[in-house]
Amino acid sequence: MASRLLRQMASTLRDVDGVACETRIILASPFVGIVQAVADTVPDLLVLGSHRRQVLRDVFVGTTAERTIRSVDCPVLMVNATPAGHYRHVLQTTDLSDPSRDGLQRFRALGVGEGARNSLLYLFDAPALRLAMVHTMPQDDQKKYLMDELTDAARELAAFSALAGLHDVRHLARYEATAAQHEILKVAEEEHADLIVLSTNGRGGIAKVLIGSVTERVLRNSYVDVLAVPLRRQR
Numbered sequence: 001m002a003s004r005l006l007r008q009m010a011s012t013l014r015d016v017d018g019v020a021c022e023t024r025i026i027l028a029s030p031f032v033g034i035v036q037a038v039a040d041t042v043p044d045l046l047v048l049g050s051h052r053r054q055v056l057r058d059v060f061v062g063t064t065a066e067r068t069i070r071s072v073d074c075p076v077l078m079v080n081a082t083p084a085g086h087y088r089h090v091l092q093t094t095d096l097s098d099p100s101r102d103g104l105q106r107f108r109a110l111g112v113g114e115g116a117r118n119s120l121l122y123l124f125d126a127p128a129l130r131l132a133m134v135h136t137m138p139q140d141d142q143k144k145y146l147m148d149e150l151t152d153a154a155r156e157l158a159a160f161s162a163l164a165g166l167h168d169v170r171h172l173a174r175y176e177a178t179a180a181q182h183e184i185l186k187v188a189e190e191e192h193a194d195l196i197v198l199s200t201n202g203r204g205g206i207a208k209v210l211i212g213s214v215t216e217r218v219l220r221n222s223y224v225d226v227l228a229v230p231l232r233r234q235r
Contacts, residue, residue: 091193103199124153
């Protein structure tokens with residue numbers, strides 16, 4: 001049964017989408033089987049699809065997808081939206097760390113975002129606004145402080161982008177007013193992005209996105225595709 005369904009899917013991909021593919025069935029749990037297939041084939045990109053039944057999708061995303069992202073060396077694309085053509089707007093994210101730069105360069109090498117509009121998002125902190133006594137600071141002073149922090153963040157983002165060779169991206173520096181995953185999803189919606197790119201290792205900030213329950217919230221709550229790029233492992 002599984003072999004027949006898989007052959008039918010491969011035939012549809014070939015005849016309708018023009019994508020030739022090989023098929024393989026592995027007798028194992030989803031996580032073990034996927035990791036085994038990645039180890040055997042060493043792909044440039046692993047694509048995971050969400051299940052059409054929500055209850056099963058939650059189980060799949062919460063266990064298999066997150067464990068897979070932690071366990072494989074290749075970038076992992078979690079497909080949340082219905083395929084409708086090439087990506088139009090890719091929202092890349094960074095915490096300005098070296099691992100993040102490596103992740104973005106790995107993403108660029110995939111060629112996934114070619115021809116699309118690309119934006120680079122950096123969420124910056126404004127520590128003074130998180131202090132317990134911030135309500136004693138006049139509103140005008142708060143606004144000026146936030147604008148100064150924004151100016152510094154924009155300058156740092158531009159320097160990072162130049163160093164990483166990302167010359168064709170639009171820079172977005174945003175204050176991390178709420179949890180990182182909420183801000184990323186909000187910007188993705190505002191900017192009409194159809195792909196979010198996250199590095200899974202860094203110095204903080206975006207690195208938190210792919211740790212524990214935050215990962216599940218991003219994947220489960222995102223209506224657009226999410227691509228997780230892991231840190232290169234030392235061989």
